Amino acid sequence: MGEMRVPDQKIIEGPAGYVLEDVPHLTDYIPDLPTFPNPLQDNPAYSVVKQYFVNQDDTVPQKIVVQKTSPRGTHFRRAGPRQRVYFESEDVHACIVTCGGLCPGLNTVIREIGGYKGFYARNTIPLTPKAVNDIHKRGGTVLGTSRGGHDTIKIVDSIEDRGINQVYIIGGDGTQKGASAIFQEVRRRGLQVAVVGIPKTIDNDIAVIDKSFGFDTAVEEAQRAINAAHVEAESAENGIGMVKLMGRYSGFIAMYATLASRDVDCCLIPESPFYLEGNGGLLEYIEKRIKENGHIVIVVAEGAGQELVAESMKQAEHDASGNKLLYDVGLWLSQKIKDHFTRKQNLVINLKYIDPTYMIRAIPSIASDNVYCTLLAHSAIHGAMAGYTGFTVGLVNGRHTYIPFYRVTESRNKVVITDRMWARLLSSTNQPSFLCSKVVEEAKTANGTPLKVN
Amino acid sequence: MGEMRVPDQKIIEGPAGYVLEDVPHLTDYIPDLPTFPNPLQDNPAYSVVKQYFVNQDDTVPQKIVVQKTSPRGTHFRRAGPRQRVYFESEDVHACIVTCGGLCPGLNTVIREIGGYKGFYARNTIPLTPKAVNDIHKRGGTVLGTSRGGHDTIKIVDSIEDRGINQVYIIGGDGTQKGASAIFQEVRRRGLQVAVVGIPKTIDNDIAVIDKSFGFDTAVEEAQRAINAAHVEAESAENGIGMVKLMGRYSGFIAMYATLASRDVDCCLIPESPFYLEGNGGLLEYIEKRIKENGHIVIVVAEGAGQELVAESMKQAEHDASGNKLLYDVGLWLSQKIKDHFTRKQNLVINLKYIDPTYMIRAIPSIASDNVYCTLLAHSAIHGAMAGYTGFTVGLVNGRHTYIPFYRVTESRNKVVITDRMWARLLSSTNQPSFLCSKVVEEAKTANGTPLKVN
């Protein structure tokens, strides 16, 4: 029941082990801020909605597989409109920033923030409702996006100079860390500026949240490449179809695309180490499958087998964002397989390698992602209007919530290879686990966060 | 902590208001059944999976928007494989039944039950893994489907005669009621037969569960029809594009398709009554929109405005399944609108009516539905093997659970028109609420179950 505050943490406890990891609020550092009635209540669309405003105390538990006497555990604040807001409509000056790679749904998020029907804000940004009317049907982002470092001080200077009081930052892991730094600086200066993060990662590797937007679209589109690889492999003598999918550190796209397709014989992801040569190795498995079925389809996440590639290369580079520049595992693996079977005279293989990455990133989002992006954007706006700041908006167990920045940046969501989902994949592909006993032990003691499906 | 049993109910209580609405188990009426180790543990795919078997006591709460001191409320038993099973692999004789209309994903469910890699069951049904290998890429159902009544006694006779001990019944509301009756009869006879329901309704109107399979696919495909209606309406002078979508009693497809598309100016659903003539009526709104924008796009769920249609017709019929045969509201409404504007000399309209129902039902499921169907089928099998019976498998707050039949059949999921989701739709289309004060009051006191998004 007590309240404790560690740096950046805002913990509220309750009975039966209830813990609320709350997000910052403008009134934490600016006392006596005036509030205003939520303008939504005057909107005809909402006139009959009794359940419209969120109860101030609504929260959502993080862990919902429970037993009769489980402690209630961590909760997050529920997203949604509040009865009173901390900005008057005519005073809202919002800006939207998108960073990093393309992701299906970006334009839908932008559309909704920018074109939120003028309910809350009027004439604040060039993204008028009319201007953004159709952008959700296009892939990409109308705002443009860039990689590279940023200077927190300069950014906050610019926010002050331009009189912006709501900042929406759409981006991945690194971007959310940047957003956190901006929030800290804003708070240090005591500005009435809400800083809101909207997590974007086509890889679905952001911690805590159920699923990142664009993920279902990416898995859907990945099916096209897998189908093509399957057709190419089946049509050729000893055909090998290889598809590289996104996933630098997490193999979710590869895993779900494999499970959805059922044409894949082997799925390689960063979380599950593998080896090429020898007993139980990948090359042996490929040879076995080809002899049995005449062909094999392999899906490889871009971050899979990096230690093998690195060993081959003995060198390291970095790209502009500070991410380790990954060697192209697809090209590397294709070459290794070709070399291997060239040496073995008895098997002339036909390998076809497909890298659909940019074709996947650039498509418009499917309908379910469209609706998801719409709700995500609305949740972000509702939070900022209600005075919350320094938070990421995210889906937790199917409910939109406000999550402190540190929770989504402190770790990365990964496929847990000792969990049932990966077991399902293994049983669907019949591929070996490639695991020597040492790796298994490590995996068993790792504390990864499983994706929340079953 | 006490245990109470009312007919067909199996309630387990715990501290802080914890309630488990449990499902029946074979041992409820057949004591001393032998158990066997789960054969999955010998499967290589599962050899490294430490989190594979579900804890016997795992449950999932139904209500997860909670406050610090909320009672814990109703829980359902978590789905998944158990350490011990009540059927030996070689003794499993399963059958699968599909009833009612087509729904994207049906073949994926069938594939997974029928082709579950022989882990649990061998040689039981003609749906061998090989036979069902590719069916998930096709729309429809390889089993065929039919409407019409059934005779519980005869069905259970047949189950006994054919030595079937696991029955999987895929179908909607009425089918789940039938499954419940079959379960009762099976229990009355004391048979060791697991009866499992898998809810199927493209309308997404099954109570308790988050979302029914095929729903996302249906909303996705509905976009094509809406796009076409939009193009037709925009290209003609005073163009009206009308699309009828599925939804006899619930307007979820219409609502989500409208939210995803953003091209719709008016969405009519069964839950929200409307009227044609006079002030605030539909015809007035159509005229206003056409004068402002030159065109209008209308989405109408098949069950919308039935009382208006019925009044026009003054007659009633029923189809073979006992469902009220709905008059085609799309054709009826098209005629009404044409008649109205023909009488008004000042506005020559061009109405284009699209009914994409069968094109939507018949497509293969999208990737996310494919994965969903796969997990749903696995959950069903795990439950039956573990001796549970008389249950429906369903997603609750993103987790697969076992739900007693009576909970999914006692009510129907509906769009709550006093909830935020419908308010979002109204603000997106700008359509009037068509509600006179009386209707609003009724709606406000109705206790519908909102779909669990945000």
Place this chain on the structure above:
Amino acid sequence: MGEMRVPDQKIIEGPAGYVLEDVPHLTDYIPDLPTFPNPLQDNPAYSVVKQYFVNQDDTVPQKIVVQKTSPRGTHFRRAGPRQRVYFESEDVHACIVTCGGLCPGLNTVIREIGGYKGFYARNTIPLTPKAVNDIHKRGGTVLGTSRGGHDTIKIVDSIEDRGINQVYIIGGDGTQKGASAIFQEVRRRGLQVAVVGIPKTIDNDIAVIDKSFGFDTAVEEAQRAINAAHVEAESAENGIGMVKLMGRYSGFIAMYATLASRDVDCCLIPESPFYLEGNGGLLEYIEKRIKENGHIVIVVAEGAGQELVAESMKQAEHDASGNKLLYDVGLWLSQKIKDHFTRKQNLVINLKYIDPTYMIRAIPSIASDNVYCTLLAHSAIHGAMAGYTGFTVGLVNGRHTYIPFYRVTESRNKVVITDRMWARLLSSTNQPSFLCSKVVEEAKTANGTPLKVN
């Protein structure tokens, strides 16, 4: 070798039976018009193109299946840019008109005429290159379209008043007749106005030309409906899937969609009469197919069986364009089939009727239609600039040509049911010919124009 002129005809003869059916030219009635060098020759894109300008005497034969001693027969003037033009770039004032129903590719044609890079014309119409830049990716028409009569005198008055000197008229049969009347009036007044028709008919029923634009797109999209009908039919007991496709007077879309799909068991078109009852009738065939295969897929062109429908209805109406308003044969036939099998107690059928018309019309054109529309528009512009008028642009044996209006309006292209293409269809579906001997005789003596494939 002589030259003869009958009203509206302009015939040029040559050796070996060569006949050129030429199109009018502005100089036919305005002597001494000045000419100018074609501005294309100064364009950098064309600087290396030696084969760019069309030889004045180039023509294309209509009949190209020939024998050693065949007369050379009718030719049309080849389309393309000429060395000298009759309009100066800065004096071109063009207008574009679209009439009738939507057709995939309309926006591509408009784009190309309107945005022809300013080569020939500058600042003449609001359709600047920039404005039309992306419209070819959308279905429909950005210009809007309307049905209904027109007053030639008023139109030519308006052309004069607004100083327009190039008129591009996109539309079907009736529209081309209207264009012809406009041309006659323009010539009567002695105006230097080029009147150019661009044939548009999704039904592909315009005489002389190989194929109308949008036809391939329509056949492509029709596959979706046929697939859905096939899935619905296969999944139900005694399933009947029926798809109505466009084709008021000609069954080309139905025939090609049937040939491309191979899932169709019966294709009904306006050109091939059929009957329902009795020996060799449609109902008997349906029953036979269902008994053999369990299901049947029927494609019916909208104009098929009109005499049967009319007999049922005993009434007649006309729509605004003067086309006979067709009764909906799909709905009518569905009802007849249901009635028939309801009476027959031994066969409970499941009929699913799909009308994808507006979904087909409204989609963007496929790539091959896009290129076709581009060339069609260019040919039209080249012809007008070169002083030709009173013509339709059209593809004849794969070559773009200028065809006199009267040739494309005097008859309608129809499926010749005594030709090999229809025989291929019959052998692909195995449907009966439904022909009594009388009909066969009539068909054999009819002089229809077969579509030019093989």
Place this chain on the structure above:
Amino acid sequence: MGEMRVPDQKIIEGPAGYVLEDVPHLTDYIPDLPTFPNPLQDNPAYSVVKQYFVNQDDTVPQKIVVQKTSPRGTHFRRAGPRQRVYFESEDVHACIVTCGGLCPGLNTVIREIGGYKGFYARNTIPLTPKAVNDIHKRGGTVLGTSRGGHDTIKIVDSIEDRGINQVYIIGGDGTQKGASAIFQEVRRRGLQVAVVGIPKTIDNDIAVIDKSFGFDTAVEEAQRAINAAHVEAESAENGIGMVKLMGRYSGFIAMYATLASRDVDCCLIPESPFYLEGNGGLLEYIEKRIKENGHIVIVVAEGAGQELVAESMKQAEHDASGNKLLYDVGLWLSQKIKDHFTRKQNLVINLKYIDPTYMIRAIPSIASDNVYCTLLAHSAIHGAMAGYTGFTVGLVNGRHTYIPFYRVTESRNKVVITDRMWARLLSSTNQPSFLCSKVVEEAKTANGTPLKVN
């Protein structure tokens, strides 16, 4: 009027310059072969078809842009069924061979040859009508395909051993040469074996014929990659989207995809040399476009700029089929562009490279290609049954014809860069011609064969 025979040529002349380049016939080397009535005449589908059988003397001219006094020129024999055939249905033993890369439509051709409803042949090959029923909906080839040399003697031995009397060979340039060798050997041995080539090349580079099957499908699918490249380029700062398309020696896919898309700023094909550095070079153009528009989309055919790549590499390899192994111009060009702009500090570019080759090759054919493949297969069968041999079946000016092998193998169809189609492309992209005066002169004197559109 006379008849002349040079090796492998069979020329028949007529009045007014008429020349028929005829194909071989079994009776050329096996006199007194018996004939039989065509079994098609007993088929009910054909019973009312009066125009069914092709007149023995029907031919099709190669050149149809003619002038009043043009000589009639080269003709080919029209394809189609003849009144009498040289094989009895029950004696037909056919085999089908597919060689080389995948091409959309392959399965449709196989389906039609293999499943030609048993009209001509019964029980001859395992490709029964039932077995091939659905294969046209799949990409790839059910027969498998392989590259590499072949031994004519062994092949003809095998044909003899297995009693095959009709050989259908589907493949490109090299394969048709192989087919020609097989025909020569078959004739040398005096066998009653018809050898028929069906040209397959996704690149559309086979001489004489209008268009190869699968080409329209390839251009259609290429749009997806171009769209993605456009979105990626537009969304990034100084974005460069590069798409590599098929086309080893001919740039038809690249050219048509560019014309259909209209999003491409630069199209590079093998026929049009280009250079990187300096005034008027590619790098200068890229910089100019990016400065003007912020982004650029480049399409490059796989065979473009090979001399530049080779110069970079100073090495040469060959793949198994004897084709020069092309360096990947897409990867090479991407690197060159990155290197260039890395050196220039003032422009940080974002290049996204897409290679959709295998995704294009593997898709099922679109409807128009499906119909085309159907007719192509029928023409092949009709020809073999009628005793013709040593020919390729092909579309000439929209008509199916029989063409002597030497005519389709003696040269390759190429984009003529001094022709109007390429000029249209240049004017659509606004790219420079990259041509120095020397190249222009060479191009002007080259005698390429333009594709027959307009």
